[in-house]
Amino acid sequence: MRKIYNYILDEKNHHFIIPAISIILGFLVGSIIMIFSGLNPLDMFSSIIRGVLGINLSKIGTGKAIFNARYLGEYFVFAMPIILTGLSVAFAFRTGLFNIGAEGQMIVGSFASVAVAILVPLPTVLLLPLVILAGALAGAIWGFVPGILKAKYNVHEVVVTIMMNYIALFMTNYYLKKLPGSTNSKTVAIVKGATLKSDFLSDITNHSRLNWGFILVIIAVFSFWYIIEKTTFGYELKAVGYNPDAAKYAGIKVNSRAALSMVIAGAYAGLGGTVLAIGTFGYGRVLPHAEGYGFTGIAVALVGGNTALGSLLGGLLFGSLNAAQPIMQSSGIPKDIAVIISSMIILFIAMQNGIKMLLKRLKGGK
Amino acid sequence: MKKFLVMLLVLSLVMTAFVGCAKKEEPAPVEEPAKTEEPAKTEEPAPAEPVVETPDFTVGLVTDVGGIDDKSFNQGTWEGIVKFAEEEGIETKYLQSASDADYIPNLSTFSDEELDIIIAPGFLFADAMFEVAGNFPEQKYLIIDMVVGDRANVANAVFAEHEGSFLTGVAAALKADEAGKDTVGFIGGMDFDLIQKFEAGFEAGVAAVNPDMTVLVEYAGSFSDTQIGQTLAAKMYDQGAYIIYHAAGGTGNGLIKEAKDRRTNGEDVWAIGVDKDQYADGIYDGDNSAVLTSMMKRVDVAAYDVASKTLAGEFPGGEVLVYSLANDGVGIPAENPNLSDEIVNTVNEYKEKVVSGEIEVPVLPNRLK
Numbered sequence: 036m037r038k039i040y041n042y043i044l045d046e047k048n049h050h051f052i053i054p055a056i057s058i059i060l061g062f063l064v065g066s067i068i069m070i071f072s073g074l075n076p077l078d079m080f081s082s083i084i085r086g087v088l089g090i091n092l093s094k095i096g097t098g099k100a101i102f103n104a105r106y107l108g109e110y111f112v113f114a115m116p117i118i119l120t121g122l123s124v125a126f127a128f129r130t131g132l133f134n135i136g137a138e139g140q141m142i143v144g145s146f147a148s149v150a151v152a153i154l155v156p157l158p159t160v161l162l163l164p165l166v167i168l169a170g171a172l173a174g175a176i177w178g179f180v181p182g183i184l185k186a187k188y189n190v191h192e193v194v195v196t197i198m199m200n201y202i203a204l205f206m207t208n209y210y211l212k213k214l215p216g217s218t219n220s221k222t223v224a225i226v227k228g229a230t231l232k233s234d235f236l237s238d239i240t241n242h243s244r245l246n247w248g249f250i251l252v253i254i255a256v257f258s259f260w261y262i263i264e265k266t267t268f269g270y271e272l273k274a275v276g277y278n279p280d281a282a283k284y285a286g287i288k289v290n291s292r293a294a295l296s297m298v299i300a301g302a303y304a305g306l307g308g309t310v311l312a313i314g315t316f317g318y319g320r321v322l323p324h325a326e327g328y329g330f331t332g333i334a335v336a337l338v339g340g341n342t343a344l345g346s347l348l349g350g351l352l353f354g355s356l357n358a359a360q361p362i363m364q365s366s367g368i369p370k371d372i373a374v375i376i377s378s379m380i381i382l383f384i385a386m387q388n389g390i391k392m393l394l395k396r397l398k399g400g401k
Numbered sequence: 402m403k404k405f406l407v408m409l410l411v412l413s414l415v416m417t418a419f420v421g422c423a424k425k426e427e428p429a430p431v432e433e434p435a436k437t438e439e440p441a442k443t444e445e446p447a448p449a450e451p452v453v454e455t456p457d458f459t460v461g462l463v464t465d466v467g468g469i470d471d472k473s474f475n476q477g478t479w480e481g482i483v484k485f486a487e488e489e490g491i492e493t494k495y496l497q498s499a500s501d502a503d504y505i506p507n508l509s510t511f512s513d514e515e516l517d518i519i520i521a522p523g524f525l526f527a528d529a530m531f532e533v534a535g536n537f538p539e540q541k542y543l544i545i546d547m548v549v550g551d552r553a554n555v556a557n558a559v560f561a562e563h564e565g566s567f568l569t570g571v572a573a574a575l576k577a578d579e580a581g582k583d584t585v586g587f588i589g590g591m592d593f594d595l596i597q598k599f600e601a602g603f604e605a606g607v608a609a610v611n612p613d614m615t616v617l618v619e620y621a622g623s624f625s626d627t628q629i630g631q632t633l634a635a636k637m638y639d640q641g642a643y644i645i646y647h648a649a650g651g652t653g654n655g656l657i658k659e660a661k662d663r664r665t666n667g668e669d670v671w672a673i674g675v676d677k678d679q680y681a682d683g684i685y686d687g688d689n690s691a692v693l694t695s696m697m698k699r700v701d702v703a704a705y706d707v708a709s710k711t712l713a714g715e716f717p718g719g720e721v722l723v724y725s726l727a728n729d730g731v732g733i734p735a736e737n738p739n740l741s742d743e744i745v746n747t748v749n750e751y752k753e754k755v756v757s758g759e760i761e762v763p764v765l766p767n768r769l770k
Contacts, residue, residue, distance in 0.1 A: 103513060109506045208622075219593045219622075220525075242536040244505060315502060323623035326500050361503065361510040364496045 044398040052394070053387045054338050054345070058352065061380030065372055078366045079359075086110060086359030106358065108236070108243025112315055114354025115248050116141070119307030120332025121339060121346035122259050123174075123300045127192075128341045129263060130296035131276040136181060136196025137304040138329025139203030140174040142322070144305025145312035146207035147173030149319030152225040153214050159228025166229055167251065167309055174305015175298045177203060182297030186290035192297065204325055211319050222319035231314035248310035252347075255303055260343035262299070272296050304329065334377060337384050353377055460486065460708050461516040462495040463507045465523045467625055469497055473650050474700060477677040478522040478545060481701025485708045504529035512537040518711045520704055522546060524595060530555060541716050543707045545700050546595070553719040558703035560724045562595070563602030564755050565696040565731030566646070567762045569673050570606020571751045572694050572733065573644040574614055575744045580669065582643035586617040588633050588656055590624040590649035594764075599648035599675070599696070601766040609751065609760070617642050618768070621652045630655025638663060638670050644693060646673035657683050660691035671739070676700065678734040694737045699730050727756050 043052055066076035081092045089106035120137040127134035134140075148170035155162060181195035216223035231246040263269040274282040275292045283289045307328060312319060331353055338352060339345025356373040364370055383390070460482050464475040479495060486493045494516065496507040504521075508529055511519045521530055522545040530544050534552040541554055548557040573585045587603050589596040604616050617637050621629045630652035637645055638659065645660070647653035653675060660672035665685050672683060674695035683692030703724050710717055724730020732752070737745055754760045 105509060105513075109509075113502070219591045242509075311502075320501065323625060326502075357499075358506070360499065361496050361507045365494060365510055365514065370497060370499060 044394055046395075046398075049391060049394065050340050053390050054340060054349075054384060056390055057380050057383035057387070058338070060383045061376050064379045065376035068375060069368070069372060074368055074372075079363060079368055079372065082362040082366055082368065083355055083359040086362050087355045103241060104239065105241035105243040106362075108240030108245035110354060110358040111249055112244045112246070113357040114350045115252050115314070116307040116311045116328050117331045117335050117353055117357075118252050118347055118350030119255055119310065120304050120329050121335025121350050122255055122332075122343065123178075123302075123304035123307070123329075124332045124336035125339060125341040125343075125346050126259060126263075126303060127178075127296055127300035128336060129269075129276050130272045130293055131279065132182075132185065132192050132293060132296060132300075134178070134181075134196055134297065134300050134304075135193050135333070136177065136199050136329070137300070137307070137332045138325050138327070139196065139200035140177040140301040140304035141308035141311070141328055142200075142203040142207055142325070143177045144170035144174040144308030146203075146211060146308070146319065147305070148309040148312050149211070149222055149225065150214060152229045152313060153216075153222060153319075159226060162226075162229045163231075166313060167306070170309030170312070171302040171306045174308065175302040177305065178297040178299070178301020179294065182294035182301075185297070186294040200325060200329070204322060208321050211321050214319065217319070217321075220321050224318045225313060227317070229313065230317045231310065232317055244315055246310075246314035248314035251306055251310060255306060256343050256347050259303070259346070263343065268292075268295075304332070307332075331377075334381050337381060352380075458489070458491040458712055459514075459516045460491065460493050460704075461511040461514075461519045462493070462704075463504070463511065463519065463521045463526070464495060464497045465504075465521075465525045466498055466500060467523075467651050469495055471625075471651050472654060472679065472682055473676045474522050474546075474698075477698070477700040478520060478704045480677075481699075481704035482520065482708060484701065485705045489709075489712060491712070501525065501529075505533055508533040508542075509536070512540045515540070517541065518543060518708055518716070520545065520708075522700055522704075541711055541718065543704070545703050546698075548721050555719065556707050556717045557721045558700075558707060558724060559721060560698045560703075560731050561726060561762075562648075562696070562698060562731060563598040563605075563762045563764050564726045565698060565733070566599045566602030566648070567606040567609070567755060567760075568726075568733050568748050568752055569646055569694060569696045570603040570608075571610055572606075572737075572740060572744055572748050573603070573646060573671075573673060574607040574610035575747055576671065576693060576740065577614065577643045578611055579741075579744070580643060582641075583613065584615045584617060584641045584643060586619070586634075586637040586640075586642035586645040588630065588637070588645060588647040588649050588653065589618070589620045590652055591622060592620040596620075596648050597766055597769065598764045599646075601763045603646050604766055605762055606751070618766070621649050623652050624650035626652050627655040627658070631659045634659035634672070638668075642670070644671040644673060646675070646696070648675050648696075650676070653679075654682065657692060661685045664689070664691045678736075680734065680736075680738070690739065693739045694733045697732055697734055699724060699732075702730055726752055 042048060069076045085091050086106055087110050089103045091101055094101050120141055123137040124134050148166045151169040152166045181192045184190040184195050185192045211217055211222055214222050231248045233247055236245045271287045271292055274287055275289050279289050335346055335349035335353055339349035356377055360370045360373055462479055462482055467475050469475050469479055482493050498504055498507055504526055518541045520543045524547040526544055527547050527549055530549050534542050534555045538554055543556045545558045549555045577585055585607060587600050589600055607614050607616055619633045621633055623629055630649060634645055634656040645656055647656045657672045660670055661683055663670050671693040672691055674692050676698045678695045678697055680690050680692045683690040726732055
């Protein structure tokens with residue numbers, strides 16, 4: 036016990052401990068709200084276990100199948116896009132840029148993938164890589180615009196990215212409807228070979244929508260880690276993020292680094308759009324409004340401390356809340372509870388200085 | 402002191418975790434009667450208290466992104482289910498979808514729970530229903546407002562929307578004539594064949610009464626954007642529309658709000674509701690309503706009908722059931738406080754003509770012919 040206590044108070048571990056505390060507090064507050072609303076928080080936890088692991092605790096002892104792999108598969112389907120938008124926000128943040136535009140970058144990524152898949156007449160073996168590349172590239176271009184505006188004219192990236200979200204949404208909606216065979220709500224289905232869908236993955240997970248997108252996610256997480264931790268370029272980006280003036284003094288081209296950082300961030304989000312469009316759905320969708328993957332990405336990056344591994348874990352966390360929603364509702368828990376919990380987690384992370392101070396005082400008082 | 406507080410916190414967390422584990426050994430009270438899952442929504446009638454002799458039958462509803470209280474489609478279906486549940490003392494459940502990525506997981510979750518009939522209202526479910534129904538061939542499904550081909554375990558309920566819209570068009574034209582106005586309007590959710598049927602029927606109804614009347618048409622591009630609905634309504638009222646009919650789900654709530662605001666300020670304009678009787682939504686100033694009448698698409702009749710057939714062991718799997726004026730699957734409400742008896746009588750005369758086949762209502766609006 037004493038050991039754990041010391042571990043928690045050790046400042047070296049704070050980057051890990053503070054998100055953990057925030058998550059626990061978030062669930063605690065959510066549970067308290069549920070108790071006050073006359074609901075049983077345990078139902079929520081068992082829903083999350085069922086939504087994430089596919090293990091239905093209520094069926095233990097009933098002789099029915101306890102484990103259903105479909106939930107596991109769907110869980111990853113929910114987590115994949117937000118891990119990628121999380122990486123996007125985190126990457127930009129490492130260079131001191133706040134990428135609110137992951138949403139828009141994702142939307143154009145998803146559009147570009149769908150458009151290429153439908154319009155380009157290539158054998159599917161060649162088409163699929165092109166489709167994936169198109170998504171990442173479109174996102175990168177969408178990130179480049181705020182990046183270059185920031186670098187050249189010092190236009191604040193928050194303003195630009197927010198506006199670019201709207202442009203992305205309405206422009207892609209317009210062009211999606213123009214694709215051959217599109218109705219007013221979606222495009223034609225993409226040939227299966229040009230999607231990430233997999234009968235094999237679907238079969239082993241009891242007909243879930245699990246797809247090869249997870250390989251892209253793994254590559255993305257790894258590339259993030261590699262760029263940031265192992266390359267000079269990544270070191271420069273971090274230097275710009277810590278202190279642009281010092282970085283400039285050290286001879287780093289701050290402006291071009293900022294622009295490039297947004298480009299890479301955009302590519303991650305664009306890839307998220309690709310995974311959603313050709314992995315989860317297999318067709319392009321006309322969206323009445325933004326779906327919030329980009330905004331969840333901000334939360335994911337915050338919880339993950341803007342690191343590669345952290346974004347992966349953060350995405351898995353928020354994905355779990357999302358995946359558990361149908362089961363929570365079915366057990367009589369309003370889906371809004373999940374929103375409250377994720378908001379509380381973000382709130383506590385935002386208050387991390389307070390938590391740090393508290394931990395420091397505890398240490399000092401010992 | 403602080404240290405103590407933190408320890409307490411940690412302790413309580415550990416406790417929660419532990420209690421969680423212990424509790425999991427016994428069957429958790431997950432599948433309780435429907436009573437618990439009814440959030441304290443205002444006007445929805447609560448399902449019946451658990452009756453002693455309950456048939457072991459559960460009806461599940463998966464809503465689209467509009468939500469269970471969209472005052473329209475999802476809510477209408479839910480009311481039909483609740484009515485059936487009250488009469489038969491059976492159980493009900495619903496799942497709300499936050500985005501279209503949720504449709505398949507939600508339908509699958511209910512399928513896993515082996516509910517007796519799973520109902521999904523709205524064309525948005527077409528693909529998801531096709532896929533899930535294929536994965537669970539033993540489950541029974543009802544899709545409302547859409548036909549899912551090639552699935553023997555899905556019942557398809559569709560409506561003769563053009564017929565119902567024809568009646569609202571007649572009512573609108575009569576009312577406008579009465580007030581000496583020459584323009585009415587239509588707001589659609591998204592521009593595709595289903596919603597065009599509403600437009601076509603309304604247009605034909607107006608023309609049947611007064612061929613010279615102008616019908617303004619706008620499409621919102623969304624079924625859930627109240628703001629756009631209100632903006633379009635304001636634009637059309639400013640263009641001189643006296644009555645606006647909407648077929649736009651949640652977007653139409655913006656129209657009704659605009660009509661209410663204008664009537665509160667003394668302007669003489671009306672809105673016509675859709676899918677269910679929206680009279681109550683248009684109430685302002687005590688008990689006046691800005692909703693002239695409504696084109697009721699009796700999703701509740703469809704849900705009720707198919708649920709009761711299923712309970713009786715006559716599930717119409719693979720069939721396409723048409724709910725029209727003839728079987729009261731569409732129509733205007735029984736009570737229309739804003740319409741004079743004269744207008745209601747004329748509307749009913751037109752209804753008879755449609756039912757008897759004397760008038761054939763088109764399904765394509767003029768602009769597309």
